Amino acid sequence: MTGDVGSRAIGLAVGFAADRLLGDPRRWHPVAGFGAAAAAAEMRTYAAGRAAGVRHVALLVGSTAALGLVAERATRRSPLAHALATAAATWAVLGGRSLVREGAALSEHLAADDLAAARARLRNLVGRDATRLDERGIARACVESLAENTSDAVVAPLLWGGALGIPGLLAYRAINTLDAMVGHRTTRYREFGWAAARLDDLVNWVPARVAAGAALTGAAVDGDSLAVSRARDAISHDAPAHPSPNGGVVEAAFAGVLGVTLGGTNVYEGRAEDRGTLGTGPSPAAYDIARAGRLSERVGLGALVVAIGIALATGRRVR
16 A cells, blocks of 8 residues: 555544544634635635636635645655644544534523524524524524535545545635635625535535435434435435535435424525425424534544545555
C-alpha cells in the first residue's frame, strides 16, 4: 500500500475522531476565514448575472483546491506528515459534533419551555423565519437541519476526502460555504448565486444518497424493518416534492427512520416555500431532537467507513 493512501485513510479517521471529541475550533476557524475572504472577494466580483457568479465560484473554489493540492504534495513523501495534514483538514471541514451540540442546546430550551431562547438558538441552524414557530415547529426545523447538515457537514466532506484527499476536503467545504453565502433565491443572488447553488447540488448528489443509505442500514442492523419500510417509502414517494434534490432525500430518510413527519411550508425573508411532506408520523417533538442527533452520529460513522474504503480502493487503482 502506498504511504499517501494509507495515511489518507488514517488522517480521515483521526480528523473524524477530533471532530467527535472537540467539535469546531473555537477561534480562528478556517471555514470562517474562508467566509470572510469570500465576502471580501464578492465586493469586487459581484454583478447581477450568472457569468459573474461563475467567475466568483471558480476563483474561490479553484484557489482553495490549489491550496489543498500544495498541502497534499508537500506532505506526500512522509506518511506521518500526510496523515497529520489530512487529519487537520478533516477536522477543519467537519461539523458533526457542533451540529449535534446545537441540537441538544435547543432541546434544553424547549424542555424548559423557553421558546424565545429556542427560537434564537434555531438561527444557528436554519435560515427560515422562526418568530412564530411553536414547540413542534421549532423541533421540526431542528430535526430537518440535523438531517440535511449531517449530509452537508459530515458525509459529503468525508466522501470527497476519501476520493481526492486534502484538495477534495477543502474544495468541497469551499463549495458548500459559497452556497450558504450566495446560493439564495433573493433579488441580489438569484443570478449571481446560481453557479454556487448548482455546483453544491452536484457535489452533494451522491453524499446525500449515501447518508440516506446509512440511515436505512442502521435501522436494518437494529432489526427495525418498519423504520426501513417507512424510510424507503418516504424517499421514493415524498422526497421528489422537496425543492432540494439532495435535502429531500436525507430528510425523508430521517423522517422514515424516526417515524415523524418533516417538511411543510417555511418562510424565508417574507417568502413562503412549500417543502412538501416527508414521512407519515406525527410532527417532531422536543425529545425527537436527541433521537435525530443519535441518528446523525450513526450516519457519520457509516460515512467514515465508506470514505476509508474509497481511499483504499482509489489507492489500489492508481498504484
